[in-house]
Amino acid sequence: MKDIWIKVIEYASMPHLGLSRKLRAGYSIEFNGDGKVMDGDVVFEIYETYLRVISEEKxxxxxxxxxxxxxxxxxxxxxxxKK
Incomplete structure (x- = not known):
C-alpha cells in the first residue's frame, strides 16, 4: 500500500525545497480517519520506512x-x- 499512499500524497501536493512536498492550495488531508484534518502550510517528507508531516498547531x-x-x-x- 505504501506506493499507493505516496501517489495520493503526490497528487495533493507539489515539490517543495528539495525532496519534500507541500500540500496544494485548496486541499486538505487526513490520515487514518483520526479527525485531524490538515490544510494550509503542510509539508511532507517521504522516507523509506515512514512519512513525516510538518504542520502548524496553535x-x-x-x-x-x-x-x-x-x-x-x-x-x-x-x-x-480553475484557470
Missing part, C-alpha cells in the same frame, strides 16, 4: 510521523484551482 510547528505499514487510510479534500 502557532507552533508540529511534526507527525506515520509508519507506512500502519497507515490505513488517506483522505484528501479539495480541487485544483
Amino acid at each position: 502557532g507552533e510547528v508540529a511534526n507527525i510521523y506515520y509508519d507506512w505499514e500502519k497507515l490505513a487510510s488517506v483522505k484528501t479534500t479539495g480541487s485544483p484551482k
Whole structure:
C-alpha cells in the first residue's frame, strides 16, 4: 500500500525545497480517519520506512510521523484551482 499512499500524497501536493512536498492550495488531508484534518502550510517528507508531516498547531510547528505499514487510510479534500 505504501506506493499507493505516496501517489495520493503526490497528487495533493507539489515539490517543495528539495525532496519534500507541500500540500496544494485548496486541499486538505487526513490520515487514518483520526479527525485531524490538515490544510494550509503542510509539508511532507517521504522516507523509506515512514512519512513525516510538518504542520502548524496553535502557532507552533508540529511534526507527525506515520509508519507506512500502519497507515490505513488517506483522505484528501479539495480541487485544483480553475484557470
